[in-house]
């Protein structure tokens with residue numbers, strides 16, 4: 001039985017750090033294990049311009065624990081008024097590594113997102129020229145579409161048409177939750193990749209709803225039925241280059257989650273590597289954990305893999321149930337089964 005595992009240091013290709021007190025509290029949880037992360041721009045107000053991304057990056061760096069070498073990889077929040085020249089300049093100076101597309105109204109802080117996709121065509125065309133990836137929250141917002149169908153419908157009605165209209169556009173399907181998304185990704189070329197979260201490998205919709213409602217498992221896209229979870233497990237553990245880790249660790253205070261209309265998001269930064277080691281071990285794929293967490297992402301983003309390593313050992317990890325912040329506690333994702341791998 002494998003008892004230690006050393007891999008290239010992982011990166012998180014989809015992370016929410018927020019700002020202010022929340023940023024200071026949650027950043028160490030990611031920086032402890034991860035070398036880099038793609039930082040989501042859905043602040044209030046959102047990170048739209050290169051200047052705003054630079055200021056946010058400086059706030060993140062200022063909040064890092066003493067001696068940390070964590071590198072935030074910044075993104076811009078795509079709006080219908082985004083200036084293609086500003087995006088290109090932010091990419092050229094090495095500041096921005098992706099642009100994030102939120103369909104307006106799809107998820108937390110997405111009100112400034114895109115409603116009319118024709119209006120962002122000039123930006124997408126410029127990104128296709130410069131190779132800058134578009135990270136996509138892939139859910140339709142039409143209230144007539146059932147929430148469990150919104151990802152699959154988005155692929156047909158929005159994602160595929162955008163990609164056909166913009167040849168060469170490099171796209172990351174963020175936090176995929178369905179076998180439909182896995183299948184679509186597999187039929188496409190190497191200009192398409194998909195991130196998979198930690199929690200979607202562990203929970204299905206019954207975990208949220210059966211035997212009582214569990215707000216800490218509510219996130220968007222919402223977890224789907226078990227067949228979809230199994231498809232995500234198979235994709236993540238396959239080692240295929242198009243699939244890589246984006247935790248979508250999304251901190252909300254317990255006060256924000258535990259209420260009649262609670263916020264969407266699971267906070268997994270603290271225990272992601274222990275949870276993933278368990279998932280990959282259960283599926284007989286520990287030898288492919290490194291591809292998922294540390295190799296496939298840098299390859300897609302055209303960045304070098306990390307030179308440093310991370311070692312996991314067979315022992316019960318020790319971490320708190322909640323992270324304290326000045327805004328109130330944030331509950332750490334409960335994987336529902338005892339964890340047996342710790343990061344040394």
Ligand SMILES: NC(=O)N[C@@H](CC(=O)O)C(=O)O
Pocket residue numbers: 016042107108137218219220221248250251264265266
């Ligand atoms: N995933 C979530 O449920 N929430 C994210 C937004 C997002 O990634 O869609 C958040 O910012 O809280």
Ligand SMILES: [Zn+2]
Pocket residue numbers: 107137174175220221
């Ligand atoms: Zn999202």
Ligand SMILES: [Zn+2]
Pocket residue numbers: 014016040248250
């Ligand atoms: Zn997210």
